[in-house]
Amino acid sequence: MPPKSDATLRYKIIDECLTNIYKRYPTMDDLIYAIERKLKTKVSRETVQKDIGNMKKSEADGGYNAPIKFRKSRNSYYYDLDSFPDFTIQTFGLNDKEIEAIE
Numbered sequence: 506m507p508p509k510s511d512a513t514l515r516y517k518i519i520d521e522c523l524t525n526i527y528k529r530y531p532t533m534d535d536l537i538y539a540i541e542r543k544l545k546t547k548v549s550r551e552t553v554q555k556d557i558g559n560m561k562k563s564e565a566d567g568g569y570n571a572p573i574k575f576r577k578s579r580n581s582y583y584y585d586l587d588s589f590p591d592f593t594i595q596t597f598g599l600n601d602k603e604i605e606a607i608e
Contacts, residue, residue: 511544512556512559514543514544515540515544515548515552515553515556516556516559516560516569516594517594517595518536518539518540518543518544519536519539519540519553519556519557519560520560520571520593520594520595521539522535522536522539522582523573523582523583523584524584524593529583530576530579530581530582530583531581531582532579532580532581532582533550533553533554533580533582535581536553536582537550537553540553557571557573557582560573560594561573569594571584571592571594572584572585572588572589572592573585
């Protein structure tokens with residue numbers, strides 16, 4: 506299997522965190538920790554914020570249309586499961602940018 510881009514791997518880790526039934530509301534620190542632990546590399550807060558923004562973009566713009574929300578009272582992120590009860594990026598195939606990166 507061809508290697509995946511770092512951004513795609515981070516998106517998948519963020520998705521795993523946001524779909525974790527045992528910790529529904531991960532903080533930015535939780536997301537950074539999960540990414541650094543799994544990829545064994547440092548990642549900045551700005552990079553994760555950009556990743557979240559990219560995930561929220563429409564499919565036409567290379568995103569996943571992810572319904573990611575921020576809950577200020579918990580200082581945490583979550584998927585809007587009221588509007589999109591089964592959302593996960595795992596159901597998406599590769600987008601055009603990912604196919605280009607692999608080729």
